[in-house]
Amino acid sequence: MGLPFQPVPKPTHKRNKPTAKQRGAIxxxxxxxxxxxxxxxxxxxxxxxxxxxxxxxxxxxRRWTMEGKCTANDLVRLCGPSSDSSTCHHFADYTRAGREWLVEFQTKLLEEST
Incomplete structure (x- = not known):
């Protein structure tokens, strides 16, 4: 015959940390x-x-690297869509130079806000 069915009970605790989608929500x-x-x-x-x-x-x-809730200093407004390779949103998301530009832009935002 086979082994008897022994289901494991579902956990009853809640998540300790918000999901990346929740942390990145605008x-x-x-x-x-x-x-x-x-x-x-x-x-x-x-x-x-x-x-x-x-x-x-x-x-x-990236949302999965964020620690707290999303603030205005975590966002930039770019022409899109990101799927079009001629737009700034595509440049920022998919190129090394674009990621570097985003870091410089965030540094500038943080300096202006203090």
């Missing part, structure tokens, strides 16, 4: 702060929203 107040800071322009190339297909909020740090 609240409406943070989104509004970034929109005011950018003045409806791409923060890299300066194109106005009327001249580009879309402006997107991009995380400067």
């Amino acid at each position: 609240s409406s107040s943070v989104r509004q702060q970034v929109n005011i800071r950018s003045q409806d322009r791409c923060e890299r190339c300066g194109k106005h929203i009327s001249n580009v297909w879309t402006l997107e909020q991009a995380h400067i740090k």
Whole structure:
């Protein structure tokens, strides 16, 4: 015959740490702060929203590396979409020079806020 079925009980405890999706969630107040800071322009190339297909909020740090909640200093507004290789969002997400630019931009933001 076989071994008898012995199910293991499900754990009853909750998560100790928020998920990456929860840590990287952008609240409406943070989104509004970034929109005011950018003045409806791409923060890299300066194109106005009327001249580009879309402006997107991009995380400067990857969500899975964030420790607390997302703030305005963790975001940058870039022309997108990130799937189009001619946009600033694609440059920032998929190139080494773009990641370096994001780090420099965040350093500048932190200096301005202090």
